[in-house]
Amino acid sequence: MARPAKTQQPDYGAHLASLRHAASLSQQQVADLVGVRQATVAAWERSATPPRGEFLVPLSETLAVSLEVLLQADKRKSARHRGPASKLENLVAQATQLPRRRQQRIASLLEALIAEEAKAS
Template identity: 45%
Template sequence: MAESSTWFAADVATFGDRLAGARETAGLSQEDLAQRLGVRLTTLQAWEEDLAEPRGNRLQMLAGMLNVSLRWLLTAEGDGLEAPAGEATPTPDAAAAALADLARLQGRAVALAAEIAAVERRLRPLLRAEG
């Protein structure tokens, strides 16, 4: 599958991801698009965060304003966006590597927190003695 067709694919991106990507590609802020649609900013944000879904009439307006097909917005099939320039297509290997990095960083954070706690335990008696 080509990079441009997999970037926003249904198994990689949600409706909200496709909506946000199309909005950004159109050069619109969330505020601009919400105003053009006649909805509250919080409504548009909920759509992009997949916390709510627009009604049919708003879906049609979104597709037209963002120059993508309604089918693409809903299913990732049909006329939509190309992959962002300079960005690789997300892959399971990349996700696994990112999760491994996250686990490594979490381990370092736990060790750092323990070290901070040890320094704090040494510092408390010293501060009490001064006080």
């Protein structure tokens, strides 16, 4: 049985934990399916921010939700402090409506472009 939390979960961590519970998965099961340690999943659930980009697609597939739903708690929080969505945010929102295979392809392309830009900087 898990220990009770000493502090309140941040918005994103609570959102991720609720998605995991809705999928009827334990932290260990999510960890095995995503390819990380259980402690990593526990840390994500205590975090105020989403996991690194490389884990978002596998995590969304494991939890059987779109990337938009996976990132929803974070978007609601940031939407209170900003203006309209950027062009990139709109493109990501459109990509989340595509089948998973196409989402994975787009994520791979983005990762390659970001790595290329990081090298150029």
